[in-house]
Amino acid sequence: MINTNRCTLCQPISLNVIVATGITLPLEPHLTAWQNGLDSRNPCGLCALIYHSLRLGVYWWMDTLLLRYNAHAGAVVVAATTKEFVRTSILPKLLCGEHGEKWFSEAYEYKFKFAYAFLNVNLGIGESKSDSISRRLRSTNPGSDDCLRLARRWLDACTELHGKRCQNVDMNFVPTRLIDVSPKLGRDAVKLVSLLEYDDLGNPTSVKYAALSYCWGTDPFLTTTSSNIRAMQQSISLSQLPQTIQDAIRITRYMGLRYLWVDSLCILQxxxxxAQQDWLSESWKMGQIYQSAYFTISAESAPAALAGILNERPAPSVDFCAIPKSEGDSDAIYLGQHQFSNPTITEPLHCRGWALQETTLSKRLLRFGTREVSWRCSHAEETETRSERQAYPPSNRSIDVEQMAEPTEQAREIYDGWQEIVEDYSGRMLSKKSDKLPAIAGLAGVAQKATGDAYVAGVWRQNASQGLLWMHQRGKQEYARKMEFQAPTWSWASVKGPVRFLQDYFQTTDLVVKFLSSKGRTTEGFHSHYQLSIKGSVLQLSTIRCHQFGSYYGGYDNFLPWGDLCSTLETYLDDLNDIPRRYRRGRKGDPKELVNSCFLFLAESGSLGAGLIILPVEMSHNRYRRIGMFKGFPLKDLGSKQSLRSERAWKLKNHLKRNNDQKKPQTQDVVLI
Structure with missing residues (x-):
């Protein structure tokens, strides 16, 4: 709520005076005004704000009110204290420093002499940045003219001022189908169109279009099918469409674009x-569709297509008061209590698997969140409540941003980021389990174009050991391998549930990894009938724990066969039900054992090794399947010549598979399926 009332005492107060010289006033008259204002129907907005900000810290002996400006925080500091304290203490000056909010909280001995609060300085809803004021009030309606005008201003600034970094949109790419939202069709009608037209040189004609990233939800709604596509190409009534798509059409029109891409309408369902053939063809283009969109509408707060984007939001919990920028000025600014932190909100769209690549690949992203509308492009971050927050230097720089990174550096950044992407992505939801690899293929395609590396089933060849060393997230519910075959067992995409990757281990120098023949397309790893050939060290152990997570106690384990396994060893099994019964041992009440499994070493960290736990495939030669991962195996216990010098190493060989008298790791070619 905004209070524009001001009492006689507060009439002379303006922002310019506070900024220029600060204001020092007697506290008693304002205390009286605060008390009188409590019972008034029209209390002074500034007195009420000061009262509610300081009431818990004001004591009867305080006689002075201070108003100062902190330029670093963009806030007015209001304080109640004593005249003597103002003369003798440096704290009032420190409060206006770079980290003013921290100074007084660390000076506990002054808590009875000084009470203070920070008041944000805000412009009106949708106003442009003025002088040093960057905060804005937010509207309760994201579909208001103030909000949409602000969004249009962000788009115009990006296209006109941000230079090549934001102009790198492939205008020659045109989706197979688009929604024509031209007002010429009528306010309440749109239609499905195909714009795959070519110029005299055979190039597609350029088209500016917006794309929508949203949650479908579980309730049915109108989609394009083989049976209704002709009717959809004639006309679609807005009333037939779910509210989220209706709102996206309104936003697209307001932003000055004629075309919108929505998956449910532009791909046959x-x-x-x-429909299946159309999906197979169009899903391969999904990354390119969002990457080439003029901008993307991200419906972050909408949990389903029927929910809508432009819904009324709760009013801010903070009250604001209006004061003039300068004395006699009709333009007002708005003061409100400063919040140094806001609770994090997990938006519904952030839980959707497809949305990760849609929002990541979009050059310009207009986000409609629970709290506010915001903007992200390659040059800047903007929000409804904070204006002109540049994330990058201005576009008049002399260095071409496209040439800033060498290919090797760029590849390393992609590879390093890939594990974080997968960890985020694997915890998201997908309506169709078969989308596990397609929904991230667009990101992989961009990385592959930059690096030239081979990518199969979610794993990069040059960083194979890192991509293969994944495990379940501890504390999460055990996940099962998918019943229907979606990916090879060595791929993180073969399991349902969040995964995390092993850190601080590096690929062994003698490891050789090759991707073998596959069925279907290979560029982006959609189909999953891939095999992995690995030449490395393989060790068979007679027994380890048959638990999702296994730790060992280096001689202090109650179960004797595990007593000599080093305490640094940890084992992670993917799915216990996926392990054949002949490899499991342990009656009711006995320890559960995984027997005769193989350790395939992929990486090392100092004296410790890590790799995959594998089992042989029946009726095949040298073919294995992954059942888990291990880390922390002491490499010194193996020895280059299996020279077992220590007593513990001597005991270790009793746990090695005795078939063929195997007492040391064997270097062999292993085929993982």
């Missing part, structure tokens, strides 16, 4: 042959 259904189980018939035509």
């Amino acid at each position: 259904g189980t018939d042959t035509a």
Whole structure:
């Protein structure tokens, strides 16, 4: 709520005076005004704000009110204290420093002499930055003209001022179908169109279009199918569409674009042959569609297509008061209590698997969140409540941003980031389990174009050991390998649930990894019938724990066969039900054992090794399947010539598989399926 009332005492107060010289006033008259204002129907907004900000810290012996400006925080500091304290203490000056909010909280001995609060300085809803004021009030309606005008201003600034970094949109790419939202069709009608037209040189004609990233939800809504596509190409009534798509159409029109891409309308839906073929063709283009969009509308707060984007939001919990920028000025600014932190909100769209690549690949992203509308492009971050927050230097720089990174550096950044991407992505939801690899293929395609590296089923060849060393997130519910075959066992995409990757281990120098033949397309790893050939060290152990997570106690384990396994060893099994019964041992009440498993070493960290736990495939030669991962195996216990010098190493060989008298790791070619 905004209070524009001001009492006689507060009439002379303006922002310019506070900034220029600060204001020092007697506290008693304002205390009286605060008390009188409590019972008034029209209390002074500034007195009420000061009272509620300081009431818990004001004592009867305080006689002075201070108003100062902290330029670093963009806030007014209001304080109640004593005249003597102002003369003798440096704290009032420190409060206006770079970290003013921290000074007094660390000076506990002054808590009875000084009470203070920070008041944010805000412009009106949707106003442009003025002088040093960057905060804005937010509207309760994201569909208001103030909000949409602000969004249009962000887009115009990006296209006109941000230079090549933000102009790198492939205008020659045109999706197979688009939604024509031109007002010429009528206010309440749109239609499905195909714009795959070519110029005299055979190039596609350029088209500016917006794309929508949103949650479908579980309730049915109108989609394009083989049976209704002709009717959709004639006309679609807005009333037939779910609210989220209706709102996206309104936003697209307001932003000055004619075309919108929405997956449910621009890709045939259904189980018939035509729909399946169309999905297979269009899903390969998904990354390119969002990467080439003029901007993307991100419906972050909408949990379903029927929910809508432009819904009323709760009013801010903080009250604001209006004061003039300068004495006699009609333009007002708005003071409100400063909040140094806001609770993090997990938006519904952030839980959707497809949305990760949609929002990551978009050059310009207009986000409609629970709290506010915001903007992200390659040059800047903007929010409804904070204006002109540049993330990068201005576009008049002499260095071409496209040439800033060498290919090797760029590849390393992609590879390092890939594990974080997968960890985020694997915890998200997908309506169709078969989308596990397609929904991230667009990101992989961009990385592959930059690096030239081979990518199969979510794993990069040059960083194979890092991509293969994944495990379940401890504390999460045990996940099962998918019943229907989606990916090879060595891929993180073969399991349902969040994964994390092993850190601080590096690929062994003699490791050789090759991707073998596959069925279907290979560029982005959609299909999953891939095999992995690894030449490395393989060790068979007679027994380890048959638990999702296994730790060992280096001689202090109650179960004797595990007593000689080093305390640094940890084992992670993917799915206990996926392990054949002949490899599991342990009656009711006995320790559960995994027997005769193989350790395939992929990486090392100092004297410790890590790799995959594998089992041989029946009726095959040298073919294995992954069942888990291990780390912390002491490499010194193996020895280059298996020279077992220590007593513990001598005992270790009793746990090695005795078939063929195997007492040391064997270097061999292993094929993982």
